Amino acid sequence: MEKIAGSxxxxxxQQEDSIADGISMIQAxxxxxxxxxxxxxxxxxASEKEIMLIDTxxxxxxIARIIGKKPALVILTHNHYDHSxxxxxxxxxxxxxxxxxxxxxxxxPKNAKKINFESIxxxxxxxxxxxxxxxxxxxxxxxxxxxxxxxxxxxLFANGCPGRTDLEGGNERDMEKSLGFLExxxxxxxxxxxxxxxxxxx
Ligand SMILES: [Zn+2]
Numbered sequence: 001m002e003k004i005a006g007s008x009x010x011x012x013x014q015q016e017d018s019i020a021d022g023i024s025m026i027q028a029x030x031x032x033x034x035x036x037x038x039x040x041x042x043x044x045x046a047s048e049k050e051i052m053l054i055d056t057x058x059x060x061x062x063i064a065r066i067i068g069k070k071p072a073l074v075i076l077t078h079n080h081y082d083h084s085x086x087x088x089x090x091x092x093x094x095x096x097x098x099x100x101x102x103x104x105x106x107x108x109p110k111n112a113k114k115i116n117f118e119s120i121x122x123x124x125x126x127x128x129x130x131x132x133x134x135x136x137x138x139x140x141x142x143x144x145x146x147x148x149x150x151x152x153x154x155x156l157f158a159n160g161c162p163g164r165t166d167l168e169g170g171n172e173r174d175m176e177k178s179l180g181f182l183e184x185x186x187x188x189x190x191x192x193x194x195x196x197x198x199x200x201x202x
Pocket of ligand 1: 078080135154
């Protein structure tokens with residue numbers, strides 16, 4: 001299947017273990033899969049720490065085995081299968097209401113719940129959620145306030161590459177507006193849905 005992410009530029013696949021304290025990325029074995037971000041809550045032992053996932057990959061990599069537990073919370077940046085197919089039945093999963101529609105390349109997990117919050121507090125982390133349509137109508141980005149990390153899904157990639165708008169549900173005008181909005185956000189690190197992360201110069 002073709003790569004549905006967005007950027008035509010293909011960056012070198014690299015493993016970025018720790019992005020910030022408590023936040024890391026799992027790069028799936030399958031190159032078509034999305035990046036999977038792991039946010040780790042507090043706890044003395046690794047086994048006690050609750051985990052939140054942002055995106056789950058295409059399911060070819062067993063994320064549950066890698067993290068060694070059921071995540072407490074899972075947020076999907078949009079409904080494309082390369083981000084959502086890694087979801088397991090018993091997980092607590094959230095997706096934007098506008099992405100519950102079945103479209104080409106979409107996979108809506110049966111257990112997905114509609115995002116009904118503007119921000120979410122997970123242990124020390126506070127994430128603001130914004131709907132940024134263009135790649136899909138229900139695409140979201142998440143801004144973590146303490147670390148100033150922006151999880152941008154397939155809306156924006158490193159080097160300023162915008163996401164694709166030519167797939168079903170995509171919209172170029174919406175994408176332009178969404179990218180304009182992202183420019184107003186104060187973030188230090190861009191964590192996109194594919195390829196490498198990007199640290200902003202200060
Ligand atoms: Zn996508």
